Amino acid sequence: MDRYAVPDLDQLPGSAFLTRRQLAALVGCSWQSVKAWAAAGRGPKVTRIENSPRYRVSDVRAWLGEAK
Numbered sequence: 001m002d003r004y005a006v007p008d009l010d011q012l013p014g015s016a017f018l019t020r021r022q023l024a025a026l027v028g029c030s031w032q033s034v035k036a037w038a039a040a041g042r043g044p045k046v047t048r049i050e051n052s053p054r055y056r057v058s059d060v061r062a063w064l065g066e067a068k
Contacts, residue, residue: 007057014058017047023055027064 006025007018023044024031037043038053044063046053 009057009061012057016057017049017054018057018060020053023060
C-alpha cells in the first residue's frame, strides 16, 4: 500500500497498520494534526513499530465509530 494513498478501510484486515500520513489522508487533515492528537491522548490508539507510530485498522475503525 502506498504510504500517501487514502486507505480503504473496508478492504484492509483489522490487523493491518496505517502510518500517520495514511490516517491523515483518511480523515482529511494534516499528519501534524494526527501527531498533535497522539501527544494530547486523542485519536486512535498509537502502536509503535520500530519506534515509528502506527495505527491498527481495528483501532481506527473503533475511533471513527465513536466520532459519529
